[in-house]
Amino acid sequence: MEELVMLRQLIGQLQEYVQVCGSQPLQQLQFPLLNQPRWCSSNVDDNSIDDYYSFMMAAGKSGSVRILEPSKPPPSKRYHKERTRGKSSGTTNATEPLEQHIWKDFPEDLYEAVIARLPIATFFRFRSVCRRWNSLLDSESFAQHCAEIPQANPWFYTITHENVNSGAMYDPSLKKWHHPMISSLPTKLIVLPVASAGGLVCFLDIGNRNFYVCNPLNQSFKELPARSVTVWSHIAVGMTMNGSSTSGGYKIMWVGCDGEYEVYDSLRNSWTRPGSMPSSVKLPLSLNFRSQALTIDSTLYFMRSDPEGIVSYDMVTGVWKQFIIPTPLHLTDHTLAECGGRIMLVGLLSKNAATCVCIWELQKMTLLWKEVDRMPNIWCLEFYGKHVRMTCLGNKGLLMLSLRSRQMNRLVTYNVSSREWLKVPGCVVPHGRKRQWIACGTSFYPCLTAVV
Amino acid sequence: MSTEEDTVQEKKTISLKTSDDEVFELEENVAMEFGTVKAFFGDDGVPRDMMMPIPNVHSKELTRIIDFCTKHLDLKPKAELDEAGKKELRKFYKEYMKEDTTERIMELILAADYLNVNDFLDLLNQTVADRISNKSVEYVRKLFGIESDYTPEEEEALREQYAWAFEGVDEDPAED
Numbered sequence: 001m002e003e004l005v006m007l008r009q010l011i012g013q014l015q016e017y018v019q020v021c022g023s024q025p026l027q028q029l030q031f032p033l034l035n036q037p038r039w040c041s042s043n044v045d046d047n048s049i050d051d052y053y054s055f056m057m058a059a060g061k062s063g064s065v066r067i068l069e070p071s072k073p074p075p076s077k078r079y080h081k082e083r084t085r086g087k088s089s090g091t092t093n094a095t096e097p098l099e100q101h102i103w104k105d106f107p108e109d110l111y112e113a114v115i116a117r118l119p120i121a122t123f124f125r126f127r128s129v130c131r132r133w134n135s136l137l138d139s140e141s142f143a144q145h146c147a148e149i150p151q152a153n154p155w156f157y158t159i160t161h162e163n164v165n166s167g168a169m170y171d172p173s174l175k176k177w178h179h180p181m182i183s184s185l186p187t188k189l190i191v192l193p194v195a196s197a198g199g200l201v202c203f204l205d206i207g208n209r210n211f212y213v214c215n216p217l218n219q220s221f222k223e224l225p226a227r228s229v230t231v232w233s234h235i236a237v238g239m240t241m242n243g244s245s246t247s248g249g250y251k252i253m254w255v256g257c258d259g260e261y262e263v264y265d266s267l268r269n270s271w272t273r274p275g276s277m278p279s280s281v282k283l284p285l286s287l288n289f290r291s292q293a294l295t296i297d298s299t300l301y302f303m304r305s306d307p308e309g310i311v312s313y314d315m316v317t318g319v320w321k322q323f324i325i326p327t328p329l330h331l332t333d334h335t336l337a338e339c340g341g342r343i344m345l346v347g348l349l350s351k352n353a354a355t356c357v358c359i360w361e362l363q364k365m366t367l368l369w370k371e372v373d374r375m376p377n378i379w380c381l382e383f384y385g386k387h388v389r390m391t392c393l394g395n396k397g398l399l400m401l402s403l404r405s406r407q408m409n410r411l412v413t414y415n416v417s418s419r420e421w422l423k424v425p426g427c428v429v430p431h432g433r434k435r436q437w438i439a440c441g442t443s444f445y446p447c448l449t450a451v452v
Numbered sequence: 453m454s455t456e457e458d459t460v461q462e463k464k465t466i467s468l469k470t471s472d473d474e475v476f477e478l479e480e481n482v483a484m485e486f487g488t489v490k491a492f493f494g495d496d497g498v499p500r501d502m503m504m505p506i507p508n509v510h511s512k513e514l515t516r517i518i519d520f521c522t523k524h525l526d527l528k529p530k531a532e533l534d535e536a537g538k539k540e541l542r543k544f545y546k547e548y549m550k551e552d553t554t555e556r557i558m559e560l561i562l563a564a565d566y567l568n569v570n571d572f573l574d575l576l577n578q579t580v581a582d583r584i585s586n587k588s589v590e591y592v593r594k595l596f597g598i599e600s601d602y603t604p605e606e607e608e609a610l611r612e613q614y615a616w617a618f619e620g621v622d623e624d625p626a627e628d
Contacts, residue, residue, distance in 0.1 A: 106562065110565060111596075113573070113577045114577045114580045114581050115581070117577055117581035118584070118585055119585050121616070122586070123617075124614040124617035125588075125589060125617040125621070126589060126592060127610060127614065128602065128607055128610040128611060129589050129592055129593055129598055129600065130593070130598050130599070130600055130601050131601050131602065134610070176619075179616050180616050430615070430616070
């Protein structure tokens with residue numbers, strides 16, 4: 001009986017989810033859920049649920065994953081036992097094991113500088129090298145090293161149509177998909193990533209009720225306190241950091257079409273209402289919910305229509321501004337993006353049967369959009385004559401575009417500063433072969449040491 | 453020679469004495485790339501003609517560090533001028549450590565760390581990181597001579613937890 005109630009609730013949420021996210025035919029979405037009514041209970045067939053439970057048991061704690069605690073204090077790191085000094089090999093073969101004397105002299109903290117430069121996946125793999133390497137996330141000196149490495153490309157945290165419960169993360173530098181399990185995210189609700197800052201991702205459940213913040217890399221997780229509203233209407237969300245890292249705190253803001261808004265401050269762990277929307281911002285605020293909010297320094301930018309343009313909110317001063325900017329013609333599925341302080345617009349331009357992805361840049365002096373780039377023609381041809389929908393995941397310098405028609409889902413990344421278009425390999429779960437359809441997601445700068 | 457005569461010389465040089473008692477004379481601008489040397493001489497105070505001992509650095513490493521700094525000093529301003537300069541600097545970084553064994557790089561890291569040569573240290577650290585980035589856990593243990601202090605159960609649990617990170621790893625080279 002309880003299962004039926006939960007199932008109904010889920011279907012209700014799912015219908016909303018379909019409206020928000022995708023043009024996927026409903027049957028394809030419902031299939032995995034309806035055929036597994038036991039999804040809500042503890043013995044299920046679905047592989048991902050199995051994985052979740054099996055490593056919950058391995059971790060031995062409920063609701064969060066921890067490294068197994070050693071039963072005795074970790075031994076001091078052991079170097080190789082004394083061996084007779086050999087001559088150093090003169091070959092240029094880079095895979096030779098190291099000479100012992102190098103080893104004895106090599107201070108441990110010099111490793112940290114090397115490890116901080118490893119790709120994220122490698123870092124996680126090498127946590128099993130020894131206890132010392134595993135505990136690096138807790139080391140301040142390591143965090144310092146990480147902070148000094150220039151920011152790489154952002155990663156993408158996405159939700160797939162096939163498995164709405166766990167994310168698929170894309171690493172554009174290695175062109176690899178990873179499927180981590182964030183065990184602390186609620187599994188009985190569908191939660192969607194809506195914003196990110198400083199390596200933390202903010203999730204909102206599909207009923208627009210509760211916020212969650214987590215770092216997908218180190219499982220640091222928090223459910224935010226409840227908001228002071230009783231009507232759960234559609235909202236747009238933005239996130240900013242107070243300083244240069246999340247240790248200085250962060251803020252999350254939601255705004256609704258009626259002009260209501262609230263700001264969450266992580267340092268005080270509470271929501272406040274800084275004021276009301278000024279009269280310069282026309283209400284109702286017809287927000288473009290497909291477009292994620294931009295963050296440039298401490299200001300959030302939201303796209304609106306009627307009138308067409310952008311509204312901005314400065315998290316520090318609390319000031320709202322409205323900019324009237326006409327949207328280019330024949331444009332659909334448009335979203336805002338930013339790169340180095342420049343505000344961009346990405347959208348589908350459809351003329352007759354031809355569809356193309358176009359990029360515009362905002363001319364700040366004239367408040368007009370100017371076309372600056374287009375997806376290569378040869379890729380656009382694939383969509384000729386087809387009804388295409390586009391979702392833009394991420395809006396910080398590197399964009400992932402999910403282009404969907406009835407039969408296919410093409411994924412492309414666009415680098416705003418280098419103007420490079422790259423194809424994204426299909427997202428396939430481990431031990432699977434079928435490509436997953438990407439529903440929605442956000443980009444985040446991977447930060448091993450950010451905590452909620 | 454008196455100090456006054458020294459300062460009349462055209463090129464200012466700094467003398468460094470290595471662990472194997474070799475004395476190197478470097479141009480001052482190259483020597484000042486070494487944070488330790490810069491701190492030693494300070495803005496004033498210690499006269500520049502005084503020889504600075506660097507007992508933790510062998511002449512072999514110092515020669516290489518001087519080589520890097522000289523080339524780097526030449527390329528860096530060009531890189532700030534135009535795209536071609538940037539490209540040349542990137543190429544320099546890519547090629548400079550190609551022929552060195554990982555062991556040699558570790559020796560250089562020790563020396564560069566002691567002398568506080570940050571640009572070279574960044575390159576050395578990144579080179580090692582790049583070389584091991586696709587390797588297995590066993591390979592890294594062997595390379596650095598680390599013995600695992602995990603129990604087999606703990607190690608298994610870690611591998612399961614981070615299973616996603618273990619995909620697509622290079623095969624270890626065959627045992628000798």
